Amino acid sequence: MTTFQRIVLASRPHGEVKPDNFRLETVAVPALQEGQVLVRNHFLSLDPYMRGRMEDAKSYAAPQAIDAVMIGGTAGEVVESRNPHFAAGDKVVGMQGWAEMGVAEGSMLRKVDTAHVPLSAYLGAVGMPGMTAWYGLTQIMLPKPGETIVVSAASGAVGSVVGQLAKLRGCRAVGIAGGADKCAYVVDELGFDACIDYKAGKLVDDLAAATPDGVDALFENVGGPVFDAALARMNPFGRIALCGLISGYNGEPMALNNVRQLLTMRLTLRGFIVSEHMELWPQGLTELGGLVATGKLKFRESVAQGLAAAPEAFIGLLKGKNFGKQLVKM
């Protein structure tokens, strides 16, 4: 291979993301410098945070530059190495973006063992999404056995791990997801105690019925009416890990109405970005990898075929069309 394909940000979205915000390019494979590694990426991870990076707004990270390769986590195989720590054939994860190949300094890659954990899982349950769940649960939600936890986007790459880890810690786990299929999966496959279909139109009542003892800790991925419904069920001194907020139709975040619950129930809420807590990744990934390898932590993937399918898959992800961790097989 002397060339490879990549996708760059062509323009910033106004409201909904459109396919023409992206541009597919074919570029030459660069020559390696001393210390560098050439990787053939097999999987690209698509994640909601990418939507934020497409905006030119003040946030925790600099915006994605126009005409630069879209940011993204990748898992692949070393094809050439000028770094003594890597050899051809090594399986590695990194942040090589929406690209079939990439050149990286060795420090930007992490070797992974695929003997018991599939390569793609290092982008999901044993990667950033899994760590996001692990961090929010263990560092913010602080669940005790017998407590009730709620997680929105429960069938997704993050939410599915939150609920399973909570069950392993002796909690009642209640999910919120969109659609009967996803809810059935969350309960029947993942082992949550209940899952509320927010599309069924009775979110507040259904959540109340599923949380008879109230809610002690919440993992919030969505915001808006789903967040409001969960706030209404919080018990005194509840903890809220704020991980994501899906924008309303106009691109603005949805307003929160049950603000008073934060005060009257003396809740603690913390927004977090898991990549700022790398010191905990070895501990978290060890637990997550062990659970996946022994079948105690289940996950599901939606795999789009070929890099050219990435924009459509990403737009679908933002609309909740994926079912499980969204990947692109390249």
Add this chain to the structure above:
Amino acid sequence: MTTFQRIVLASRPHGEVKPDNFRLETVAVPALQEGQVLVRNHFLSLDPYMRGRMEDAKSYAAPQAIDAVMIGGTAGEVVESRNPHFAAGDKVVGMQGWAEMGVAEGSMLRKVDTAHVPLSAYLGAVGMPGMTAWYGLTQIMLPKPGETIVVSAASGAVGSVVGQLAKLRGCRAVGIAGGADKCAYVVDELGFDACIDYKAGKLVDDLAAATPDGVDALFENVGGPVFDAALARMNPFGRIALCGLISGYNGEPMALNNVRQLLTMRLTLRGFIVSEHMELWPQGLTELGGLVATGKLKFRESVAQGLAAAPEAFIGLLKGKNFGKQLVKM
């Protein structure tokens, strides 16, 4: 005195509190049982939390019962004692409600020293409002020298203490208050670095100008647009002590729009009720009492004359008409 006056809750408010939600009664002074103390209350504290107790809604405290004496903090003098720990003439603070006199078990009263701190201050800067400020600042806002803190309702009994304590800890203190008079007082008398008049119509711009380095910690007393404006200025890893939320016109709390800041700035927010942290009161009151006694902590009082004036003064407090700690002299 064989009778005294008291005010009971006559009816629950629908929207705004009205004078006829209260009823003034004259009742007989009861005979003391063994262990009890009879107190002549000189001052009644009026506080925003009382509005919440008037509602029959799920909250951190049971609702105020109809026909029962309105809840409230009081400061007065023992007139008769059948308790060996109290003698006539002792100055005491308690929760005797909207009443000129009260009978209490000794455990419900706290003796105070008025040699260096005026009696009324034990209902304000050296009482529950002061402790509320002290707790929020020292336990949640965790200010470091050089940081910028913002406090809404800055001229009030709580907000005024938050800013002064923050200044003593080497912070830049910025207040938000309603009206030029209050703002002048906050800067000129209390020593805040700046105070924004939210009634001037340029809250967002004015707050940005007064916080050139952003905001590291927020003491939120108000909610709604004031909270949104402060959220917009928060720095990464900022801390928010949520102490109060004033309701909108229809009695519902105002929605919050800048929810995304909680996530993107990785903020920590905690709602709290200072009476749940009594273990810290001795430490806090020691600091507050020492600062008042030495003139380093200033406060201002609005004093209504006579118990019959309490309803009107309370309604004014809810509309921000008071200027400093609202008391009733009985």
